[in-house]
Amino acid sequence: MTSQKPIFEAARHAARSLALRSDEQISSLLRHVADAVDRNAAEILEANSRDLSRMAEDNPMRDRLQLTPERISDITSDMRTVASLPSPLGRVLSSTVRPNGMKIDKVSVPFGVIGVVYEARPNVTLDIFSLCMKAGSACLLKGGSEAYNTNECIVTLVRDTLIQQGWDEATVTLMPPSHEATTEMLNAVGYVDLVIPRGSKKLIEYVRDTARVPVIETGAGVCHTYFHESGDIKKGRDIVFNAKTRRVSVCNALDTLVIDRSRLDALVEICSQLATKNVTIYADDEAYAVLYGKYPHLCHATESDFGREWLDYKMSIATVEGIDEAINFINEHTSRHSECIVSEDKAAVDRFLKEVDAACVYANVSTSFTDGGQFGFGAEIGISTQKLHARGPMGIPEITTYKYIITGDGQTRW
Known part of the structure; x- marks a missing residue:
């Protein structure tokens, strides 16, 4: 196996040179890359079509893999938004002067080299690059073989632009597609400062269990919406439909509707729009009895249907x-x-927001908004479900250290 050490050394060198660049230079470079992507959209779509040709038409992951002219335009728009954001670097987070006159400033700085392991979402490639650049770090990208x-x-377009603009092309590197290259990156102590996994539970667990370098653990999205006894039916119907069907293959999609027993009479209406998208519902006994004969795609739920990330036109219902x-x-x-609650009862909402243990907790809002762009971050490098350093959508401040x-x-001290 060919050692990846030269790649890691080049990324480390690029990170040091990147630290000397001004925010204005970084933002200008991001705009140049966005322009290059727009100009070469047809080339990207042709490459994407080759990847899509190897994936079954009915595979729900196809939506993650597929790029369109509109999606490319959205990606470059996000890049320009990131470019326009204030720099996260050089911020004085705290400052104090000790009795001896010594001044201590806590200042935000880049991580250095950030590795990201992710699956079949090529839009993530440009999100990661733009966020890492703005945060002053070189990036190593290990995308899924499907993409x-x-x-x-x-990445070739990005590196060409870097060279044209007088930057070190090793500022961004696409790692070889082998499993061995991933393992070597996860063990590149002294070269890689941070690794972030994005993808399935299996991928995240592999990175967490294998890495000897620091990891910010993102998580699979098992998302619930709870319809409280005071819930508004129209709000509930619209939120459930949007959270489930906007994009079924993303981590913020709804997986389980939790409904109060006292509101089972509203269940048919809440689920009515789901039938237009052929969503299969796996309902517990009580919900099944209500929906039977009134909802066309209905199955009995088993215990394994709860706590499950569906990533498909499927969901479960639990009665409480x-x-x-x-x-x-x-x-x-x-x-x-x-996680979300649909309720008109302020006391119930307050309890839910305080007691539910999740990175993002919603009241009367679809979980589909868990997204760095929707939070005003320009883009995200992942959704952290851990509690150390960063939690929820991670934008540029979350990928800096101090x-x-x-x-x-x-x-002097004696």
Whole structure:
């Protein structure tokens, strides 16, 4: 196996040179890359079509893989948004002067080299590059083999632009598609400062369990919407439909509707729009009895249908007795990604927001908004479901670290 050490050394060198660039230079470079992507959209789409040709038409992951002219335009728009954001670097997070006159500033700085392991979502390639650049870090990209042609085309365009603009092309590198290359990156102590996995539970667990370098763990999106006894039917219907069907292959899509037993009479209406998208519902016994004969795509749920990320036109329904049981059910089955309550009762909403343990907790809003762009971050490098350093959609501030800068006038300590 060919060692990836030269790649890691080049990325480390690029990160040091990147630290000398001004925010204005970084933002200008991002705009140049966005322009290059727009100009070469047809080339990217052709590469994407080769990747799509190897995936079954009925595979729900196809939506993640597919690029369109509109999606490319959205991606470059996000890149320009990232370019326009204030720099996250050089911010004085805290400052103090000690009794001896020594000044201590806590200042935000780049990580250095960030590796990201992700699956068949080529839009993520440009999101990662733009966010890492703005945060002053070089990036190593390990995308899924399903999207290799698309990712290779995109990264080649980016590196060509870097060279044309007088930058180090190793600022961004697409790692070889082998499993061995991934493992080597996860163990590149002294070269890689941080690794972020994005994808399935299996991928995330592999990165977490294998890495010897620091990891920010993103998580699978097992998302619930709880329809409380005071819930508004129209809000509930619209939120459930949007959260489930906007894009079924993304991590913020609805997986389980939790409904109060006292509101089962509203279930047919809440689920009515789902039938237009042929969503299969796996309902517990009580919900099944209500929907039987009134909803066309209905199955009996088993225990394995709860706590499951469907990533498809499928979802489950669980019936509960009141908010205590709902909160307990969600906390038992959540992946700590995004959870929602539909309720007109302020006390119930307050309890839900405080007691549900997730990175993003919603009241009367679709979970489909868990997204860096929707949060005003321009884009995201992932959704962190852990509690150390970063949580929820991670934008540019979350992929910086800090150091203490101490200045004085000859102070010594004995």
